[in-house]
Amino acid sequence: MYPVKDCQMLPNTMRALVLRDYDGKPENIGVAEMPMPRPGAGEVLVRIAASPVNPSDLMFIRGLYGFKKALPAIPGFEASGTVVAAGGGLMARLLVGRRVACAAADPGIAGGTWAQYLVTGASRCIPLHKDVDMEQGATLLVNPLTAWGLVEQARRGAHRAVVQTAAASALGRMIVRLARRFSIATINIVRRPEQVELLHKSGVEHVLNMNDATFDAELRDLCHSLGATISFDAVAGKLSARIIRAQPERSRLLIYGGLSQEPVRIEPGSLIFERKRVEGFWLSSWLRTKNALSRLRIAGKVQKLLATDLRTDIQARLPLEEAARGLEQYVTHMTSGKVLFLP
Numbered sequence: 001m002y003p004v005k006d007c008q009m010l011p012n013t014m015r016a017l018v019l020r021d022y023d024g025k026p027e028n029i030g031v032a033e034m035p036m037p038r039p040g041a042g043e044v045l046v047r048i049a050a051s052p053v054n055p056s057d058l059m060f061i062r063g064l065y066g067f068k069k070a071l072p073a074i075p076g077f078e079a080s081g082t083v084v085a086a087g088g089g090l091m092a093r094l095l096v097g098r099r100v101a102c103a104a105a106d107p108g109i110a111g112g113t114w115a116q117y118l119v120t121g122a123s124r125c126i127p128l129h130k131d132v133d134m135e136q137g138a139t140l141l142v143n144p145l146t147a148w149g150l151v152e153q154a155r156r157g158a159h160r161a162v163v164q165t166a167a168a169s170a171l172g173r174m175i176v177r178l179a180r181r182f183s184i185a186t187i188n189i190v191r192r193p194e195q196v197e198l199l200h201k202s203g204v205e206h207v208l209n210m211n212d213a214t215f216d217a218e219l220r221d222l223c224h225s226l227g228a229t230i231s232f233d234a235v236a237g238k239l240s241a242r243i244i245r246a247q248p249e250r251s252r253l254l255i256y257g258g259l260s261q262e263p264v265r266i267e268p269g270s271l272i273f274e275r276k277r278v279e280g281f282w283l284s285s286w287l288r289t290k291n292a293l294s295r296l297r298i299a300g301k302v303q304k305l306l307a308t309d310l311r312t313d314i315q316a317r318l319p320l321e322e323a324a325r326g327l328e329q330y331v332t333h334m335t336s337g338k339v340l341f342l343p
């Protein structure tokens, strides 16, 4: 192992949030003393500074994510921190002492980011620019990169406008700003009047409440007048079918979240006669389509926008010991910003 000079004496244990069952019950997640993880070849040990709660973490805790880790497991998919040791390999050793954004969203990574330390692959760390603080750095890898990936789909297909659901989410607000940067209009769907007001106040023009009686007609008119031939859907369920119905022929619906926890039912005619397409979008798969150099290039561009288009609002900063309160606060106030654990 290659430790930095001032961290040669690493403790033998660390504090971490530990999940004991995938049943989503709060009593099955709590702080425990765990053995200090040791990095292997190509891996680094990161001392975690901050780690957010994202919808993907909630799905993971409930056993609904794309994979499960062996129990007891440490949840948390992304964080910021400082690399304090490397297990070998040039890339890993070059990261020692650097502030990084790091990811644990992979079944091959045993640990999670809701802990004092994480061992992860050097390739899953992005060195942070000097002007990016640990809080914004902690939220770099999931939402800002996804916003970039989704807006890239609209740019590549030369779509003039995008429909998006859960538009008042952290990611939704990033998509609005990023799309605007590339002159792509957005039609923003939310579920509460307060969210309509919130988006209007921040200068967003087209906002529709999915629970209004006029929603379907207004969505159809906007889709056709603005040429919204692609949509980004984080809600799924019945809403997906309503969007597909409203969009022009040959439109594309990308489902990237399942907030409604409902299945999607599409009329076959939309797919057959109107040649509309329904697909999934997952950041991990999209990143795999990029080589290491383009991943670094995209991460660089995204970091430059972290203070503006791709910024994340933070509603609470809590120690691991207050996990139950943090999770409850996030689940009941998702639109108010991210809850960060500061281990």
Ligand SMILES: NC(=O)c1ccc[n+]([C@@H]2O[C@H](COP(=O)([O-])OP(=O)(O)OC[C@H]3O[C@@H](n4cnc5c(N)ncnc54)[C@H](OP(=O)(O)O)[C@@H]3O)[C@@H](O)[C@H]2O)c1
Pocket: 054, 055, 056, 142, 143, 146, 166, 167, 168, 169, 170, 171, 172, 190, 191, 192, 234, 235, 256, 257, 258, 259, 260, 261, 281, 282, 283, 284, 333, 334, 335, 336, 337
């Ligand atoms: N596929 C990928 O690779 C990928 C990557 C990153 C994120 N995501 C997905 O992106 C979505 C947004 O993430 P985020 O971190 O930006 O979320 P967030 O900031 O926590 O906000 C979640 C938003 O969704 C709304 N919402 C929750 N349940 C809903 C429902 N059943 N119907 C309609 N709206 C609902 C919330 O509104 P209320 O305040 O009314 O609850 C809130 O505005 C999530 O689904 C996440 O899983 C996917």
